[in-house]
């Protein structure tokens with residue numbers, strides 16, 4: 001089967017900055033894929049190239065077999081992109097905006113689908129409201145709706161839930177999961193890692209323009225350590241010898257990734273030898289955030 005997205009050796013420079021350093025990525029049809037990475041990793045640049053908004057310096061990108069440069073129109077039609085930044089025409093109502101967007105794709109009688117999208121995104125009450133009179137969260141809902149008007153088989157959501165309330169998140173994820181179940185390929189970038197963990201079947205982590213991890217969510221969770229040891233200590237200073245285990249330091253606690261319960265003994269012994277008292281500890285399974293921090297941080 002043709003890949004939904006096929007990226008080969010993608011390079012992008014901004015002046016002296018090498019923003020994408022030979023990224024290759026193959027996303028199959030029907031996947032719910034998370035593209036994760038810290039600020040500045042290159043996610044938005046990659047999505048802009050995918051949507052034909054930015055030119056790469058090297059490499060190729062195909063959407064359902066169509067090259068995004070040499071076969072732009074076909075590739076664009078197969079793609080729905082929800083951008084990170086709000087971009088809309090303020091002088092039209094919500095419904096007018098969605099009709100105009102449909103028009104860009106040559107769809108004249110699209111109201112049934114527009115109604116369905118608006119219902120699912122809680123926009124029906126706002127159908128006749130001018131865009132400029134909407135709240136930020138409502139505008140974001142319209143952006144999602146705009147990306148879906150032409151029922152694209154491949155949908156890219158670039159941080160769609162940044163700054164939106166719980167109710168949109170829930171309805172958005174229900175709707176998008178339904179689209180995925182009916183065969184649409186979904187690519188999601190988000191800084192809410194629990195959303196990615198719950199929704200996506202495969203994860204790619206981009207760091208400084210390179211893919212540093214690419215696996216199913218389940219394998220990724222297994223790969224970097226099977227257990228997370230969270231400790232609170234007094235004084236709150238971890239001995240140097242234990243720092244390589246640390247994935248997170250927050251709320252006066254350290255999270256350490258370990259492979260076997262037996263390693264706990266060695267860690268406690270090191271604390272004792274350093275004259276440090278253990279205030280509290282918990283042993284749990286690592287989550288996607290722990291894996292992400294381990295793959296992208298330098299502590």
Ligand SMILES: Nc1ncnc2c1ncn2[C@@H]1O[C@H](COP(=O)(O)OP(=O)(O)OP(=O)(O)O)[C@@H](O)[C@H]1O
Nearest residue numbers: 014015017019037038039040041042043044045046
């Ligand atoms: N138009 C531009 N001109 C110059 N530098 C740019 C431009 N666009 C992006 N960059 C730089 O390229 C790098 C990648 O940026 P990009 O926006 O793709 O990261 P990102 O992973 O989407 O980050 P975020 O999570 O913050 O949205 C950053 O260092 C950014 O400053």
